[in-house]
Amino acid sequence: MIKVFALPSTKVGPDIINALASLIPGSAGRISTTVFSDGETEVRFPESVRGESVFLIQSTHSPQAIMELLLACNAAHYASAKSITAVIPYFGYARQDRKSVARVSMGARLLADVLQAAGCTRVITMDLHAAQEQAFFSIPVDHVHATTLFIPYIQKLMDANLDKEYCIVAPDAGAAKNAELYSKALNLPLVLCHKHRSGPNQVDKIQVIGDVNHLHCILIDDIIDTAGTITKCANVLRFSGAESVTAMCTHPLLSGDAINTIDESHIDNLVCTDTTGPFQSPEFKNTNFIKLSISMLFAQVIVAAFQDKSIESLYAIDSH
Numbered sequence: 493m494i495k496v497f498a499l500p501s502t503k504v505g506p507d508i509i510n511a512l513a514s515l516i517p518g519s520a521g522r523i524s525t526t527v528f529s530d531g532e533t534e535v536r537f538p539e540s541v542r543g544e545s546v547f548l549i550q551s552t553h554s555p556q557a558i559m560e561l562l563l564a565c566n567a568a569h570y571a572s573a574k575s576i577t578a579v580i581p582y583f584g585y586a587r588q589d590r591k592s593v594a595r596v597s598m599g600a601r602l603l604a605d606v607l608q609a610a611g612c613t614r615v616i617t618m619d620l621h622a623a624q625e626q627a628f629f630s631i632p633v634d635h636v637h638a639t640t641l642f643i644p645y646i647q648k649l650m651d652a653n654l655d656k657e658y659c660i661v662a663p664d665a666g667a668a669k670n671a672e673l674y675s676k677a678l679n680l681p682l683v684l685c686h687k688h689r690s691g692p693n694q695v696d697k698i699q700v701i702g703d704v705n706h707l708h709c710i711l712i713d714d715i716i717d718t719a720g721t722i723t724k725c726a727n728v729l730r731f732s733g734a735e736s737v738t739a740m741c742t743h744p745l746l747s748g749d750a751i752n753t754i755d756e757s758h759i760d761n762l763v764c765t766d767t768t769g770p771f772q773s774p775e776f777k778n779t780n781f782i783k784l785s786i787s788m789l790f791a792q793v794i795v796a797a798f799q800d801k802s803i804e805s806l807y808a809i810d811s812h
């Protein structure tokens with residue numbers, strides 16, 4: 493039997509559970525949490541999960557969210573669940589994937605280790621900051637790609653605007669490989685931006701490598717946090733002659749003043765998934781905002797994992 497739980501700090505969890513109900517009715521389970529006066533959290537399954545295939549939906553965007561997920565894995569493990577799959581739409585801490593400076597933490601590897609120590613037997617996640625982080629785990633990782641949602645969206649946009657010429661833009665070197673997948677799949681030119689950083693969340697200078705004159709640019713990034721990277725790129729692209737800029741992002745964290753920063757930038761359209769939501773549609777005055785839901789895609793991947801079926805057919809392109 494399958495039992496799927498939306499953990500308290502997941503925002504998109506209930507949407508995935510609803511989508512799943514149309515594929516496997518009765519798959520939703522109940523989970524309860526108690527928070528003690530000092531902030532300590534306890535997690536409990538009110539009903540038996542013995543011998544069940546347990547799926548726990550929670551992004552790891554905050555320490556509390558991580559702790560809830562670890563405790564739920566731990567509770568399911570000691571309650572004799574058959575398997576425990578952590579469904580992590582946004583894998584927070586994935587940006588800490590290497591020793592980029594001396595004596596720095598590598599949170600992504602640590603999170604992989606503690607999830608496995610807590611009893612997790614499989615992970616389903618989307619657009620890891622670096623795809624090779626799958627190898628931080630010794631358990632299977634189903635790595636879902638936003639290309640599945642974004643490529644059909646871009647194709648429709650192109651079909652509806654045959655008079656316009658588009659290009660794909662990578663906002664930094666790290667995004668280049670992903671952007672190349674889009675450029676190949678859609679047969680569009682690829683333009684690269686070179687980002688100089690002076691510190692975390694601080695972008696100093698962006699250089700455009702390629703010609704964007706009269707082109708409609710589609711900027712693709714995995715994360716928008718403060719929106720420094722994406723807006724600086726958009727502005728430079730417009731100054732370099734681009735006709736318009738559409739920014740597409742898998743994980744819109746939109747922290748701090750990000751919404752205003754985007755609204756005041758040269759980004760015409762912002763297209764995001766809801767891995768970190770569903771957030772209230774941000775209040776933009778100038779930017780056209782489009783949200784693409786991950787719920788049905790994740791529901792299908794959960795069903796495939798439960799039924800031991802391949803998930804390859806759910807991808808728009810082979811992005812491995």
Ligand code: R5P
Nearest residue numbers: 693715716717718719720721
């Ligand atoms: C960096 O390598 C990521 O792919 C994103 O570009 C970055 O995390 C975005 O951060 P911010 O929006 O704060 O510039």
